[in-house]
Amino acid sequence: MPATAGVRTGIGRIAAGVAMIAAVVPVAVTTAAPAALAGSNGQQIAFNYTGPAYGFAYLEGFNQAGDWVYSPSIPLDSSGYGQLNGWWWRGFVTVNFYYQNGTWARGNTCTVPTDQWGDWTYC
Template sequence: MRTRIGKLAVGVAMVTATVPVVVTAAAAPAFAGSNGQQIAFNYNGPSYGFVYLEGWNQDGNWVYSPSIQLDYYGYGQLDGWWWRGSVTVKFYNSNGTFARGSNCNVPTDQWGDWTYC
């Protein structure tokens, strides 16, 4: 009986030793508004116009946004693009003529994910 238990223990140890142990670590959670902000325009753009942004993103790269369509009230937002620092904002009328430009200071971190420019 002792020999059987000993052989069984050795067999289990050999099988266990040949199975690789995989350790996975979860990625650190992303905290809201901790490395830049998404930008929205709160009723201050030209009706049915559009806007472009240029500035620093969350990775420290200088980037240019795609065209952001504004609604009747001049509201629009750009989801999934994260900005920080000084961002140049250029508003255009619906016919494509330049309306105005401004700068927006986007905080690196704050409670939420959005800054209004």
């Protein structure tokens, strides 16, 4: 077998490996939920009334991709105010407020618009 045949076989194997990687990468990238563009596919939420001082809150509802999700714990400050940055919501969302000791204080359900001028809505 000539020396060039071994080189061609090696190049063929490399090309096949690259093709396999290229075929897998676009699938992995497209399966992630798209990020919301500012004010165009959901809103970030701040509270329009205060919860218990130094308590915490949780949100549950639909995100920008239409999936039902639960937020991480949102700490409330001394005035009972809190907000959750970087999470985008749309449609029906429920806010549950808890006292510092973990006892439920109250809840509120609101409708979050899909789009509006700004990035934030109050719930």
